[in-house]
Amino acid sequence: xxILITGSAGxxxxxxxxxxxxEGHTVVGVDNxxxxxxxxxxxxxSHPAFRFIEADVSTAIxxxxxxxxxxxxxxxxxxxxxxxxxxxxTLMVGAQGTQHALxxxxxxxxxxxxxxxxxxxxxxxxxxxxxxxxxxVNPNGVRSCYDEAKRYAxxxxxxxxxxxxxxxxxxxxxxxxxxxMRHDDGRVVTNFIHQAxxxxxxxxxxxGSQTRSFQFVEDLVEGxxxxxxxxYHEPVNLGNPDEYTxxxxxxxxxxxxxxxxxxxFEPMPQDDPKQRKPDNELAKKLLDWKxxxxxxxxxxxxxxxxxxxxxxxx
Amino acid sequence: xxILITGSAGxxxxxxxxxxxxEGHTVVGVDNxxxxxxxxxxxxxSHPAFRFIEADVSTAIxxxxxxxxxxxxxxxxxxxxxxxxxxxxTLMVGAQGTQHALxxxxxxxxxxxxxxxxxxxxxxxxxxxxxxxxxxVNPNGVRSCYDEAKRYAxxxxxxxxxxxxxxxxxxxxxxxxxxxMRHDDGRVVTNFIHQAxxxxxxxxxxxGSQTRSFQFVEDLVEGxxxxxxxxYHEPVNLGNPDEYTxxxxxxxxxxxxxxxxxxxFEPMPQDDPKQRKPDNELAKKLLDWKxxxxxxxxxxxxxxxxxxxxxxxx
Numbered sequence: 251x252x253i254l255i256t257g258s259a260g261x262x263x264x265x266x267x268x269x270x271x272x273e274g275h276t277v278v279g280v281d282n283x284x285x286x287x288x289x290x291x292x293x294x295x296s297h298p299a300f301r302f303i304e305a306d307v308s309t310a311i312x313x314x315x316x317x318x319x320x321x322x323x324x325x326x327x328x329x330x331x332x333x334x335x336x337x338x339x340t341l342m343v344g345a346q347g348t349q350h351a352l353x354x355x356x357x358x359x360x361x362x363x364x365x366x367x368x369x370x371x372x373x374x375x376x377x378x379x380x381x382x383x384x385x386x387v388n389p390n391g392v393r394s395c396y397d398e399a400k401r402y403a404x405x406x407x408x409x410x411x412x413x414x415x416x417x418x419x420x421x422x423x424x425x426x427x428x429x430x431m432r433h434d435d436g437r438v439v440t441n442f443i444h445q446a447x448x449x450x451x452x453x454x455x456x457x458g459s460q461t462r463s464f465q466f467v468e469d470l471v472e473g474x475x476x477x478x479x480x481x482y483h484e485p486v487n488l489g490n491p492d493e494y495t496x497x498x499x500x501x502x503x504x505x506x507x508x509x510x511x512x513x514x515f516e517p518m519p520q521d522d523p524k525q526r527k528p529d530n531e532l533a534k535k536l537l538d539w540k541x542x543x544x545x546x547x548x549x550x551x552x553x554x555x556x557x558x559x560x561x562x563x564x
Numbered sequence: 565x566x567i568l569i570t571g572s573a574g575x576x577x578x579x580x581x582x583x584x585x586x587e588g589h590t591v592v593g594v595d596n597x598x599x600x601x602x603x604x605x606x607x608x609x610s611h612p613a614f615r616f617i618e619a620d621v622s623t624a625i626x627x628x629x630x631x632x633x634x635x636x637x638x639x640x641x642x643x644x645x646x647x648x649x650x651x652x653x654t655l656m657v658g659a660q661g662t663q664h665a666l667x668x669x670x671x672x673x674x675x676x677x678x679x680x681x682x683x684x685x686x687x688x689x690x691x692x693x694x695x696x697x698x699x700x701v702n703p704n705g706v707r708s709c710y711d712e713a714k715r716y717a718x719x720x721x722x723x724x725x726x727x728x729x730x731x732x733x734x735x736x737x738x739x740x741x742x743x744x745m746r747h748d749d750g751r752v753v754t755n756f757i758h759q760a761x762x763x764x765x766x767x768x769x770x771x772g773s774q775t776r777s778f779q780f781v782e783d784l785v786e787g788x789x790x791x792x793x794x795x796y797h798e799p800v801n802l803g804n805p806d807e808y809t810x811x812x813x814x815x816x817x818x819x820x821x822x823x824x825x826x827x828x829f830e831p832m833p834q835d836d837p838k839q840r841k842p843d844n845e846l847a848k849k850l851l852d853w854k855x856x857x858x859x860x861x862x863x864x865x866x867x868x869x870x871x872x873x874x875x876x877x878x
Contacts, residue, residue, distance in 0.1 A: 337723040345659035345716065370703055384702050389684055389715040390722040390734070390799065398712075398719035401703040402659065405712035408704040409651040420704070485704065 252318050254278040254360075256307045256351055257325035259286030261431045262365065262423070264293065265467050266322060269475065271297055278313060282306040284339060285327040290430050308342040311350050318358040320478065323351040323403075324365040330393065331436035337395035344399025345406070352410045352418075363419040363478060364407045366485060368526045369397045370422060378527040381422070381485045404485060411483050419477050424489025424528045428467030428548060429555035438462060442500060443556050446507035456518035458497035463527055465490035466548030469541040476537040489528030490541040502546065506553055566632050568592040568674075570621045570665055571639035573600030575745045576679065576737070578607065579781050580636060583789065585611055592627060596620040598653060599641040604744050622656040625664050632672040634792065637665040637717075638679040644707065645750035651709035658713025659720070666724045669731075677733040677792060678721045680799060682840045683711045684736060692841040695736070695799045718799060725797050733791050738803025738842045742781030742862060743869035752776060756814060757870050760821035770832035772811035777841055779804035780862030783855040790851040803842030804855040816860065820867055 253270050257263040258279025263286065270277050276299045279291060283304070294300040305312050307325050326343045327333040333340040348364065355362035371379045372387030379385075387397045404420055411418040427439040434440070445452050465488070473488040494502075497513065504511050533539045567584050571577040572593025577600065584591050590613045593605060597618070608614040619626050621639050640657045641647040647654040662678065669676035685693045686701030693699075701711045718734055725732040741753040748754070759766050779802070787802040808816075811827065818825050847853045 337727050338720070341659075341716070341720045341723060342663070345655075349656070372698070384686070384700055386698055386700075387715075388698050390718045392726070394719035395723050398716050401701075402655070402712050402716040404704045405708035406652070406655045409655055409709050412706070413651050 251320060252276040252278070252316060253320045253322060254280065254313060254318050254354070255322045255324060256280045256311070256347065257286060257323075258302070259283060259288065259290040260324060260328070261428070262426065262467060262470065263324040264290035264430050265428065265471050266324065266474065267294055267300065269471050271299055275299065277301070278303065278315065280305055280307055280311060280313070281325065284336060285332045285432065287430070287432065307347040307350055308339070311354050313354065318354070318360040320361045320363065321351050321355040321358075322363045322365070323348055326365070326399070327396070328367070329432070329435045329437055331434070333396040334392060340395045341399045344403045348403040348406055352407065352416060356410065356414055356416050361417045361419065361478065362407070362410070363421065363474065364403055366400050366404050366420050366422045368422055368424040368487070368489060368528065369393070370401050370404065371526060372397060374526060377525070378491060378529040379487070380529040381487055381532055408483070417481070418483050420483070420485040421474060421477060422485050422487050423470060424465055424487065424526060425463055426465045426467055426470050428552055433556065433559070438496065438499065439464065439552070442503040443507070443553055446503050446511060447556060447560055449508065449511070451512035451514045452500045452504060454496050454500055454513055454515050457515065458500065459495050461493040461495050461525060462499065463490050463493050464545055464548070465541055466543035469543050473533060473537060473539045476539050480536055482536055486533050486536065487528040487530060488533060489530070491527050491530060492545065493527065494545065502549060506549060565634060566590045566592070566630060567634045567636060568594065568627060568632050568668070569636045569638060570594045570625070570661065571600060571637075572616070573597060573602065573604040574638060574642070575742070576740065576781060576784065577638040578604035578744050579742065579785050580638065580788065581608055581614065583785050585613055589613065591615070592617065592629065594619055594621055594625060594627070595639065598650060599646045599746065601744070601746065621661040621664055622653070625668050627668065632668070632674040634675045634677065635665050635669040636677045636679070637662055640679070640713070641710070642681070643746070643749045643751055645748070647710040648706060654709045655713045658717045662717040662720055666721065666730060670724065670728055675731045675733065675792065676721070676724070677735065677788065678717055680718050680734050680736045681714050682736055682738040682801070682803060682842065683707075684715050684718065685840060686711055688840060691839070692805060692843040693801070694843040695801055695846055722797070731795070732797050734797070734799040735788060735791060736799050736801050737784060738779055738801065738840060739777055740779045740781055740784050742866055747870065747873075752810065752813065753778065753866070756817040757821070757867055760817050760825060761870060761874055763822065763825070765826035765828045766814045766818060768810050768814055768827055768829050771829065772814065773809050775807040775809050775839060776813065777804050777807050778859055778862070779855055780857035783857050787847060787851060787853045790853050794850055796850055800847055800850065801842040801844060802847060803844070805841050805844060806859065807841060808859065816863060820863060
């Protein structure tokens with residue numbers, strides 16, 4: 251197959267590039283490096299089945315090559331510090347970017363897969379969240395540039411499916427971690443790893459009893475590949491439902507990197523993201539999928555990646 | 565002032581044109597007639613302070629005239645039959661259309677006002693709806709092309725306010741009626757009036773005990789003008805909270821047009837819009853505004869408009 255991936259230099263995008271190249275497919279990566287990283291493109295540049303286009307998909311996707319089989323739309327800032335730094339760009343890649351990718355898929359008679367997010371559930375009043383839950387999102391708060399962009403992206407994806415017959419898929423990605431995240435992602439996984447690698451105390455906000463779930467990126471990629479093989483057009487949750495308290499998570503990182511580090515407690519910021527946890531029943535039934543990689547295993551791989559990166563950069 | 569109004573040939577847009585021309589302002593109207601009506605432009609073409617540009621604001625707003633003081637963004641299909649017929653155009657005028665209007669306002673240092681809608685509350689779980697309610701919207705159902713487009717429009721309006729300093733306003737318009745609605749609007753006001761004018765029985769879906777609120781367009785226009793004068797950037801509800809059952813409403817129409825008509829009852833369609841009712845406290849406090857036109861008075865004017873129109877067309 252020939253697969254075009256927007257956001258190919260991003261964290262998840264780059265793992266998709268790797269997976270499809272490994273399976274013998276041809277991959278066209280597109281990124282403008284607003285939040286993607288050049289090193290994630292450089293990994294594949296020497297591969298004969300990989301081609302890269304540097305472009306802002308909100309403006310256009312300048313692909314004029316052979317017939318595509320799939321367009322996977324993963325371009326977008328995804329961490330709160332990034333999308334709040336680029337609110338208009340984030341809104342545009344959800345609207346114009348998604349539409350350009352849909353038009354490209356339509357023109358090629360290709361399948362289209364949208365990377366949506368658990369953020370469409372907002373601050374949910376239902377736990378865990380099934381796909382049928384409509385969410386609880388502030389349409390004009392400081393996070394709305396991301397949440398509403400992704401809700402819009404879902405709406406236009408369904409409109410192209412219903413009105414133009416595009417063979418679409420929508421995934422809602424829950425908290426995911428792994429190698430090739432940005433070190434300044436700003437969320438707890440990279441924060442803790444970097445504090446630990448610098449020999450600093452780990453900062454916990456609040457009393458650390460709040461929980462988070464963490465999905466290893468390989469589990470996510472497996473779910474995506476399986477969904478591409480099933481003609482199901484409504485959204486599908488992909489996430490790991492195992493919950494850890496932030497203190498438990500800090501202890502895991504500390505025990506792996508440096509057991510002598512302190513854990514310090516600071517006041518909870520006002521806009522701290524609330525708990526979200528996927529209901530995975532649909533993915534289980536539809537794709538025979540569930541997350542398989544234990545947190546300790548995934549963290550081992552992720553910490554090693556950042557250790558190697560730190561050595562290279564020093 | 566010089567005021568550009570997108571959707572100037574639409575129902576609400578044309579009343580804004582009239583109000584501002586009457587007050588001595590210069591008005592630039594923009595419409596592509598997707599759901600606007602040429603007769604609503606022709607009303608003002610001979611006015612020396614009116615200029616019309618036929619354009620699709622989702623593509624561009626080709627205005628190159630003197631400095632604007634305000635850009636009012638009212639372009640969009642607004643009734644369910646229209647936006648479901650044009651789902652992609654509806655999504656685009658909410659995203660690209662709103663952004664083009666915001667960019668124009670930014671370039672001119674003009675104020676910007678977004679016509680949002682009570683549809684951002686979706687199928688609300690809170691009654692009546694205050695502006696602080698986040699809504700209950702299906703992000704990918706058949707109505708999402710309109711609801712999510714308007715939620716996105718609010719998000720990008722706030723992003724331009726926060727990130728670029730545009731002097732923005734957002735109104736959420738509840739059910740509004742008056743002269744210059746499309747006769748094929750598809751909602752209860754025009755349905756009943758047209759059945760009555762044709763001498764047909766009035767069709768009530770369900771048992772007719774469900775309620776609706778109806779705002780006369782002049783009340784809405786007054787609220788808009790007042791909000792333009794107040795530096796308040798969060799959304800403001802504009803609607804009439806007086807509730808009527810559908811049967812009461814049918815009887816009002818019948819008594820005005822032809823008391824001998826029958827009322828017939830048919831099964832409720834599956835996707836019938838749920839009840840919505842504005843909480844007007846904010847508009848009252850902020851603008852000293854409340855709806856003033858009684859339903860009987862507003863209907864009198866509206867029915868006369870459609871009677872005259874019918875005579876002209878016959």
